[in-house]
Amino acid sequence: MTAFPTITLNTGAAMPAIGLGVWQLSEEEAASTVRFALETARYPMIDTAAGYENERGVGRGIAESGRAVDDVFVVTKLNNPDHGYDRALRAIDRSLDNLRLEAVDLFLIHWPLLDDARLVDTWRAFEQIKADGKAKAIGVSNFEVRHLQLLQDAGLTTPAVNQIELHPGFPQLELRAVAAELGIVVTSWSPLGGTSGSGWGPASKPNTVLTDPVIGAIAATHGASPAQVVIRWHLQNGLVVIPKSTSEARILENIDVFDFTLSDVELASITALTSPGRIGADPLLANFGAPTS
Numbered sequence: 001m002t003a004f005p006t007i008t009l010n011t012g013a014a015m016p017a018i019g020l021g022v023w024q025l026s027e028e029e030a031a032s033t034v035r036f037a038l039e040t041a042r043y044p045m046i047d048t049a050a051g052y053e054n055e056r057g058v059g060r061g062i063a064e065s066g067r068a069v070d071d072v073f074v075v076t077k078l079n080n081p082d083h084g085y086d087r088a089l090r091a092i093d094r095s096l097d098n099l100r101l102e103a104v105d106l107f108l109i110h111w112p113l114l115d116d117a118r119l120v121d122t123w124r125a126f127e128q129i130k131a132d133g134k135a136k137a138i139g140v141s142n143f144e145v146r147h148l149q150l151l152q153d154a155g156l157t158t159p160a161v162n163q164i165e166l167h168p169g170f171p172q173l174e175l176r177a178v179a180a181e182l183g184i185v186v187t188s189w190s191p192l193g194g195t196s197g198s199g200w201g202p203a204s205k206p207n208t209v210l211t212d213p214v215i216g217a218i219a220a221t222h223g224a225s226p227a228q229v230v231i232r233w234h235l236q237n238g239l240v241v242i243p244k245s246t247s248e249a250r251i252l253e254n255i256d257v258f259d260f261t262l263s264d265v266e267l268a269s270i271t272a273l274t275s276p277g278r279i280g281a282d283p284l285l286a287n288f289g290a291p292t293s
């Protein structure tokens with residue numbers, strides 16, 4: 001296996017610092033893209049979710065890649081309607097069946113929703129899922145400080161990971177500082193600034209990160225692409241990064257980022273960017289897909 005950098009989780013496991021995101025891929029696209037990413041580009045990690053409705057394709061892609069199960073770090077997430085203790089226990093079984101796995105490396109609560117009591121119940125189920133060996137590590141996604149505090153106050157397991165929207169123009173400095181204090185690894189979603197016109201409704205913004213002039217100038221200095229510079233910025237900030245692409249050329253490009261280093265000044269100038277800001281939904285407000293019973 002190519003020696004990609006890893007970050008140690010609070011379970012002691014090593015999580016690859018880079019992987020492929022597969023949001024908005026159909027089952028068919030997921031199968032062929034995951035196979036290419038694993039077999040040819042040698043990605044060490046795949047990030048999917050029950051809500052992406054492509055876990056079966058991901059499972060097929062993994063199986064067809066010929067990679068050993070232990071050689072690929074697989075992340076999936078609980079779909080929002082499956083919040084609650086019993087539903088979460090059933091949901092992991094469906095995901096494992098879809099993915100053709102006996103365990104995932106990391107299972108995340110996809111979205112906190114607005115019901116704190118149910119959220120705590122869901123997290124208790126996650127503790128059980130880990131105890132049952134169905135997820136080697138458990139974590140959360142889109143958790144703000146108050147959600148992390150809720151789990152701490154309930155005396156429950158500290159999540160291994162918080163996967164949050166994070167890219168140039170939205171560096172999430174405060175949430176990262178709290179995660180660091182708690183020993184939680186941060187994964188950046190929409191790390192390249194997201195897909196123009198993606199699924200965030202009227203608020204969906206075009207990708208302006210990859211056309212940003214500051215990033216473009218740094219890319220020219222290094223003979224790299226803007227996407228490669230942005231991926232370096234995440235990695236050099238100690239973040240896990242999961243760029244999505246369905247293009248074979250860009251899948252290869254996005255992992256070919258280990259032959260140059262950004263200077264502290266370059267890192268700081270990217271961190272200082274203030275546009276585009278948040279492009280997805282606000283986890284303190286969004287309750288989409290919440291269970292109604």
Ligand SMILES: NC(=O)c1ccc[n+]([C@@H]2O[C@H](COP(=O)([O-])OP(=O)(O)OC[C@H]3O[C@@H](n4cnc5c(N)ncnc54)[C@H](OP(=O)(O)O)[C@@H]3O)[C@@H](O)[C@H]2O)c1
Nearest residue numbers: 021022023189190191192193194195227243244245246250
């Ligand atoms: N937890 C959550 O709530 C959450 C939310 C959103 C996303 N995520 C995860 O994060 C992953 C990544 O986020 P994302 O899919 O929103 O967006 P992203 O990775 O920031 O950006 C993807 C966009 O960039 C393009 N792209 C990729 N590589 C490129 C390159 N080298 N040069 C130019 N353009 C490039 C892609 O087009 P092509 O495909 O045509 O290359 C696509 O339009 C998702 O797939 C998902 O796994 C999680």
